[in-house]
Amino acid sequence: MHPTSIDTILWLLGIVGEVLLVTILLFRRSYRIFPIFCAWALLLLLTEPTFYWVSLKASQATYDKVYFALNFPQYLLEAGVLAEIALNVTSPVKRSLSKPLMIAFATSMGLIAICGFLVAATLNASTLANPRAFMVINTTMAILRLATFLLIAGFSQVLGLNWKNHVLQLASGLAFYAIITLIVDFSQSHLWAGPNYASEFFALDHLRIAGYLCALYFWCYAFAKKEAPRKEFSPQMTKFLVSISGSTKRQRAVLARTRN
Numbered sequence: 210m211h212p213t214s215i216d217t218i219l220w221l222l223g224i225v226g227e228v229l230l231v232t233i234l235l236f237r238r239s240y241r242i243f244p245i246f247c248a249w250a251l252l253l254l255l256t257e258p259t260f261y262w263v264s265l266k267a268s269q270a271t272y273d274k275v276y277f278a279l280n281f282p283q284y285l286l287e288a289g290v291l292a293e294i295a296l297n298v299t300s301p302v303k304r305s306l307s308k309p310l311m312i313a314f315a316t317s318m319g320l321i322a323i324c325g326f327l328v329a330a331t332l333n334a335s336t337l338a339n340p341r342a343f344m345v346i347n348t349t350m351a352i353l354r355l356a357t358f359l360l361i362a363g364f365s366q367v368l369g370l371n372w373k374n375h376v377l378q379l380a381s382g383l384a385f386y387a388i389i390t391l392i393v394d395f396s397q398s399h400l401w402a403g404p405n406y407a408s409e410f411f412a413l414d415h416l417r418i419a420g421y422l423c424a425l426y427f428w429c430y431a432f433a434k435k436e437a438p439r440k441e442f443s444p445q446m447t448k449f450l451v452s453i454s455g456s457t458k459r460q461r462a463v464l465a466r467t468r469n
Contacts, residue, residue, distance in 0.1 A: 219418045220261050226425040227254040233432050239375070245293045246379060249286040256283070284350055290383075291357045297376045298361055344394060351390040358384030373437035382424035382431075389420025 230250050234240060240247040256279050263275045358380040361370070370377050393413045400409055 215415060216264070219415065219422065220257070222422050223418070223425070224254075224257055226422060226429060227257060229429050230425060230432070233429055237432055239432055242297065242375070243290075243293060243379070245286060245289040249283065249290055252283060252286060284346060287350060288353070290379075291353060294357060294361065294376055294380050298370065344398065347390065348394045351387040351394070354383040354387035355391070358387075371437060373434075375432060375436045378431035379428065382427050385427070386420050386424040389423075390417055393417040393420075 227250065231247075231254055234243075234247045234250060259279065260272075260276060263272050267275070361377060361380050372378070372381075393416055397410055397413050400406055400413075
């Protein structure tokens with residue numbers, strides 16, 4: 210496999226962006242709030258030279274195997290990033306959230322992951338460079354990214370978040386990359402075999418990388434700026450917390466009377 214000039218330019222832009230992002234995260238000490246995201250960004254930076262070296266020295270088949278093997282820990286960390294976003298969003302109210310609500314939230318995310326997997330499994334297996342397992346996992350993660358963003362954006366005003374909060378900016382970048390990934394995966398899986406198949410396939414792959422670069426440099430811009438403080442809870446959230454708190458106290462009182 211020999212990378213083209215476009216591949217080299219995109220790779221250089223990725224390396225520069227990842228170095229810049231890791232530097233900003235360390236300078237801003239964002240690892241205190243987003244340790245998993247920082248670890249994910251660092252892993253991307255460390256594995257990028259490996260991908261490029263293998264693309265120069267190895268065959269396409271070898272590159273695909275290395276790419277899939279090194280992407281697996283990235284997927285695990287990315288799942289951790291989504292959990293970290295959820296915990297960060299609910300951190301001001303997590304003491305008021307009952308265990309059943311937390312279980313319901315975790316179950317909802319699990320169901321979204323299952324639905325995403327079922328959708329991804331319908332993709333055409335005959336792709337040029339990526340094995341079917343990679344396509345399914347990649348599409349499932351993209352659906353999870355998008356679902357996480359939609360949930361956070363839907364409750365952002367209730368939880369006192371605005372577009373200048375880092376957690377919402379992080380989720381926005383992931384959602385944008387997810388949309389591009391879904392467009393590319395579904396387009397690649399429906400390409401018609403023919404003389405232009407390879408050029409169309411790699412053109413779509415370049416679109417995926419461009420989407421990642423947009424998210425990467427957006428994070429650099431967002432995390433370089435000082436985060437806006439959270440707003441006060443809305444009246445709806447305040448009423449909700451009061452109702453949860455009252456319900457919890459009543460449950461404890463009932464248990465105390467039962468024991469006595």
